[in-house]
Amino acid sequence: MVTSAGSALLVGVASTAFATPAYAPTASVFVSEMIQPWLHGVSNSAGSGGAHTLHFYARTVGSATWDLLNDQQVTGTDEYAQVTDGQLSIGQAFEYQVKDCDSTGCLSSAVQTGHVSPALGAGERSGATRVPFTIGDKIAAQVDVGSGNLLVTTTQFSLPRRNGSTLDVGLAYNSVTRTNQGEFDGSISDGWRLSTAADIRLAERGQLTVTYYGPNGLTGTFWRDDPNGAWTPPPGFKMDLTAVSAAGR
Secondary structure: OEEEOOEEEOOOOOOOOOOOOOOOOEEEEEEOOOOOOEEEEEOOOOOOOOOOEEEEEEEEOOOOOOOOEEEEEEEOOEEEEEOOOOOOOOOOEEEEEEEEEEOOEEEEOOOEEEEOOHHHHOOOOOOOOEEEEEOOOOEEEEEEOOOOOEEEEEEEEEEEOOOOOEEEEEEEEEHHHHOOOOOOOOOOOOOEEEOOHHHOEEEEEOOOEEEEEOHHHOEEEEEOOOOOOOOEOOOOOOOOOOOOOOOOO
16 A cells, blocks of 8 residues: 555555456366266366365256256365266266356356267167167177167177187177267277177276276166275166275276
């Protein structure tokens, strides 16, 4: 403050009324291979304004309110939140946003569009209604009525096992994995994958989710509430995921 002739002049005092985090947070879909997708938010203004809280929002496309996730708050600068169960379906689009708040105020990301992965409709889903038809002697096809997926399978050759059985090696095609939202990074080409080997695998996403890519394109994500908890299988999956090492993998 500078004074002159009995009057006061305020100099160089910044107002906090309009202060917010310097940069908008980054928002993304962390796991889409679930009916309840996981969202990921990252503060791009960490280190300023004290402690940060990330606020997560999600809604069905066209909704005037955040009907899927409304201001779920997680303290931190690199955090996750899960969309509410029971309101989305395979391949359905939704909108989401993340807001970063600190002691100076809040700043939101742009509203973005995500999708429940269409790959959840691939493969021979348990309980699904399928219409089979034959293309040739070694090529079979079926359409999943629920997801609209065309599954084509073919056996190329068989390898003998030491126990006397055989391992069939073939190819599988799933039409839903040719979309941008359901694309599978396989070893063959768009839509195609091997029936065994590298195209059947587990993909660990953080400590709470593991996505299973199974035979003929069957896809689902196991999840748990905490890093030491038991794994919950995807809906319709009659299998368990258990730790086989001290690392929990």
